Amino acid sequence: xxxxxxxxxxxxxxxxxxxxxxxxxxxxxxxxxxxxxxxxxxxxxxxxxxxxxxxxxxxxxxxxxxxxxxxxxxxxxxxxxxxxxxxxxxxxxxxxxxxxxxxxxxxxxxxxxxxxxxxxxxxxxxxxxxxxxxxxxxxxxxxxxxxxxxxxxxxx
Amino acid sequence: xxxxxxxxxxxxxxxxxxxxxxxxxxxxxxxxxxxxxxxxxxxxxxxxxxxxxxxxxxxxxxxxxxxxxxxxxxxxxxxxxxxxxxxxxxxxxxxxxxxxxxxxxxxxxxxxxxxxxxxxxxxxxxxxxxxxxxxxxxxxxxxxxxxxxxxxxxxxxxxxxxxxxxxxxxxxxxxxxxxxxxxxxxxxxxxxxxxxxxxxxxxxxxxxxxxxxxxxxxxxxxxxxxxxxxxxxxxxxxxxxxxxxxxxxxxxxxxxxxxxxxxxxxxxxxxxxxxxxxxxxxxxxxxxxxxxxxxxxxxxxxxxxxxx
Numbered sequence: 255x256x257x258x259x260x261x262x263x264x265x266x267x268x269x270x271x272x273x274x275x276x277x278x279x280x281x282x283x284x285x286x287x288x289x290x291x292x293x294x295x296x297x298x299x300x301x302x303x304x305x306x307x308x309x310x311x312x313x314x315x316x317x318x319x320x321x322x323x324x325x326x327x328x329x330x331x332x333x334x335x336x337x338x339x340x341x342x343x344x345x346x347x348x349x350x351x352x353x354x355x356x357x358x359x360x361x362x363x364x365x366x367x368x369x370x371x372x373x374x375x376x377x378x379x380x381x382x383x384x385x386x387x388x389x390x391x392x393x394x395x396x397x398x399x400x401x402x403x404x405x406x407x408x409x410x
Numbered sequence: 411x412x413x414x415x416x417x418x419x420x421x422x423x424x425x426x427x428x429x430x431x432x433x434x435x436x437x438x439x440x441x442x443x444x445x446x447x448x449x450x451x452x453x454x455x456x457x458x459x460x461x462x463x464x465x466x467x468x469x470x471x472x473x474x475x476x477x478x479x480x481x482x483x484x485x486x487x488x489x490x491x492x493x494x495x496x497x498x499x500x501x502x503x504x505x506x507x508x509x510x511x512x513x514x515x516x517x518x519x520x521x522x523x524x525x526x527x528x529x530x531x532x533x534x535x536x537x538x539x540x541x542x543x544x545x546x547x548x549x550x551x552x553x554x555x556x557x558x559x560x561x562x563x564x565x566x567x568x569x570x571x572x573x574x575x576x577x578x579x580x581x582x583x584x585x586x587x588x589x590x591x592x593x594x595x596x597x598x599x600x601x602x603x604x605x606x607x608x609x610x611x612x613x614x615x616x617x618x619x620x621x622x623x624x625x626x627x628x629x630x631x632x633x634x635x636x637x638x639x640x641x642x643x644x645x646x647x648x649x650x651x652x653x654x655x656x657x658x659x660x661x662x663x664x665x666x667x668x669x670x671x672x673x674x675x676x677x678x679x680x681x682x683x684x685x686x687x688x689x690x691x692x693x694x695x696x697x698x699x700x701x702x703x704x705x706x707x708x709x710x711x712x713x714x715x716x717x718x
Contacts, residue, residue, distance in 0.1 A: 257463075257467070258467045261460060261463040261464040261466070261467050262464055262467065264457075264460040264463075264464065265457070265460040265461045265463075265464040289448040289449060289450045292445070292450040292451055292452075294441070294445065294450065294451075294452060294453050294457075295450075295451050295452070295453065295454075297453055297454070297457050297460055297461070301619075301620065302615050302618075302619025302620050302624075303619050303620040303623070303624045303625075305471055305620075305624065305625055305626060305627040305631075306620060306623075306626075306627065306631065308464065308468075330471065332468045332469035332470070332471050332627040332628055333468075333469045334467070334468070334469075
């Protein structure tokens with residue numbers, strides 16, 4: 255396990271990015287950030303600026319306009335960065351798949367580390383998903399997905 | 411030889427390394443007490459160190475249209491100033507004889523440097539939210555510096571010296587009514603100087619999403635976080651030295667206990683205020699500091715003048 259992975263996984267700053275979501279996943283994400291679940295135990299804190307982010311929590315299907323913004327925001331994030339998709343929409347697009355305003359769900363063009371299925375998933379499931387990603391990165395079973403993108407994690 | 415010794419003091423103890431480590435532990439205390447107030451478990455002891463290590467491995471993004479040189483220089487300004495301030499403070503505390511005349515004035519200037527660094531960095535990043543945060547930091551600084559200096563004048567009038575060594579040899583300022591008032595004023599100004607709630611308008615997580623720091627990432631952000639942690643540790647030490655004077659300067663176990671106890675009390679009081687108050691607007695903050703707080707500070711200075 256490299257020092258970089260060790261340092262990154264012990265102090266994840268979470269950035270919450272909602273792209274044309276129906277708001278149910280967003281509510282569950284906000285629930286996961288409440289004192290009841292206390293994610294600061296794992297060193298996670300919510301940040302407001304993409305420049306401070308280490309982990310992007312995606313929710314929603316990202317229609318044509320939101321997808322452009324998603325790529326810009328992803329480029330602006332300092333690497334290494336992890337992306338976790340919350341809910342069914344970013345994975346498959348569920349009922350919006352093939353809709354006139356959606357080209358493709360983010361899983362088709364964005365390097366995503368993990369999917370948390372559910373419509374919406376419970377806060378426990380979101381936290382469990384993040385902890386599983388941390389575990390797999392630390393044990394060396396997985397590498398951060400941004401490395402899969404050519405040009406080292408940048409679109410432009 | 412003495413040059414090497416001085417540089418070692420600046421870089422290791424009681425300067426950069428010591429203050430950074432103590433500051434990070436203090437910021438853990440801050441977060442842990444916050445967690446207790448919210449009935450949570452809170453972060454592990456090493457969490458602030460992990461945060462800094464993580465920021466060190468992150469990419470440094472620079473804004474395309476910003477002033478790159480100033481953007482990268484600004485975090486170092488406050489960082490170096492805090493290390494120097496801590497060195498002067500602790501040297502006076504360990505051996506009051508080494509203090510030079512006017513070191514209190516130098517300290518007041520050095521403690522203002524981190525805010526200047528934040529202002530320069532936020533304007534250099536050329537982000538509208540950052541410049542809004544920077545302008546709030548300017549106004550906040552103008553607001554709290556006046557009552558803070560007036561409060562620090564109280565022990566100076568009582569002792570009749572602007573040398574920390576003399577203040578540390580004289581009786582405690584808080585033993586008099588004017589000293590108690592001045593300590594209250596200085597503790598309020600400390601809250602604003604650390605830009606913690608209710609005076610955190612420069613950062614304002616909810617409306618400016620990081621404010622002055624919004625464009626910073628990686629090592630420069632780590633410098634800002636370290637500077638803030640060092641400030642969190644050093645500001646209460648400064649208040650303890652100035653207002654407890656001879657009580658902490660005698661070098662006995664009782665004096666050390668009194669110093670650490672007061673330091674802890676100031677920190678916990680600050681954290682509890684931070685967690686139980688909402689953020690005020692910038693105009694409310696300026697009115698508060700130039701109105702009641704300056705008035706109390708003037709009364710304290712007047713009381714000290716007539717010998718109370």
